[in-house]
Amino acid sequence: MKTLAEMAVEVLNTADGRGKTALGRRYAAEWFASRAAGQPLEIGSATPPDRPARPALPELLAPRDMPRRRTGTLAGRLALLHAVAHIELNAVDLHWDIIARFTHIPMPPGFYDDWVKAADEECKHFNLLCDCLEAHGSHYGALPAHAGMWQAAADTRDDFLGRLAVVPMVLEARGLDVTPQMLEVFRKAGDEGAAAALEVIYAEEVGHVAYGSKWFNFMCGRTNEDPKDVFHALVRRYFHGQLKPPFNEEKRAEAGLPPDFYWPLADEAGQL
Numbered sequence: 001m002k003t004l005a006e007m008a009v010e011v012l013n014t015a016d017g018r019g020k021t022a023l024g025r026r027y028a029a030e031w032f033a034s035r036a037a038g039q040p041l042e043i044g045s046a047t048p049p050d051r052p053a054r055p056a057l058p059e060l061l062a063p064r065d066m067p068r069r070r071t072g073t074l075a076g077r078l079a080l081l082h083a084v085a086h087i088e089l090n091a092v093d094l095h096w097d098i099i100a101r102f103t104h105i106p107m108p109p110g111f112y113d114d115w116v117k118a119a120d121e122e123c124k125h126f127n128l129l130c131d132c133l134e135a136h137g138s139h140y141g142a143l144p145a146h147a148g149m150w151q152a153a154a155d156t157r158d159d160f161l162g163r164l165a166v167v168p169m170v171l172e173a174r175g176l177d178v179t180p181q182m183l184e185v186f187r188k189a190g191d192e193g194a195a196a197a198l199e200v201i202y203a204e205e206v207g208h209v210a211y212g213s214k215w216f217n218f219m220c221g222r223t224n225e226d227p228k229d230v231f232h233a234l235v236r237r238y239f240h241g242q243l244k245p246p247f248n249e250e251k252r253a254e255a256g257l258p259p260d261f262y263w264p265l266a267d268e269a270g271q272l
């Protein structure tokens with residue numbers, strides 16, 4: 001029987017997008033079946049790769065070299081769906097990576113339940129977006145994609161709390177801020193398929209941010225530190241972008257992310 005950490009590393013080392021998500025979904029089902037049977041898979045330990053395996057395409061470009069397209073055209077909307085598919089594939093790897101990388105830190109089984117569920121949902125999100133692209137005669141890999149998405153993972157490879165702060169509580173929370181406008185774009189264009197996929201993503205991403213804040217608070221409780229102060233210090237240290245309003249305050253609150261976590265960081269970015 002494979003351990004959960006070994007399964008996670010296997011997903012990380014699978015290059016093909018659809019292949020990666022198929023394996024991820026299968027292993028997630030195995031984890032939950034083992035939990036339901038009262039015989040959970042061992043967490044074990046395994047060494048995740050520095051960079052997850054990825055397909056030969058899309059070509060990865062620096063953000064400044066990415067072509068800009070308007071969302072008023074089908075080509076522009078396909079570029080947007082392609083960019084989101086790329087984010088989702090990165091999220092698949094990010095979640096399997098956090099499962100495999102920090103097994104030396106003892107965590108309750110509920111932590112792994114949450115992260116396997118999040119990883120499984122990212123697999124679903126990537127597949128949904130690939131379906132949308134394919135319905136329009138395109139596919140993941142047809143356009144260039146953003147290089148450097150693994151940077152947040154690389155920067156926090158030795159810092160579990162840093163990873164929780166930057167990935168679910170900054171990057172995935174940012175997703176909650178921008179998804180409503182994206183939904184509008186596809187609704188206006190009458191692309192019901194894409195709008196339905198984005199609805200699923202929007203609803204499930206609230207959960208991912210919530211898992212982040214739940215386990216971040218749990219870890220701060222272990223050391224009796226103020227989670228807000230720890231969050232501020234870690235984001236300043238590891239996050240090189242800007243926290244920019246407007247924030248989706250309602251969804252952030254639903255995910256357990258209060259304004260005094262993110263507003264002070266946005267204010268100080270505005271003063272620089």
Ligand SMILES: [Fe+2]
Pocket residue numbers: 088091121122125201205
């Ligand atoms: Fe997602």
Ligand SMILES: [Fe+2]
Pocket residue numbers: 091118122172205208
């Ligand atoms: Fe997510």
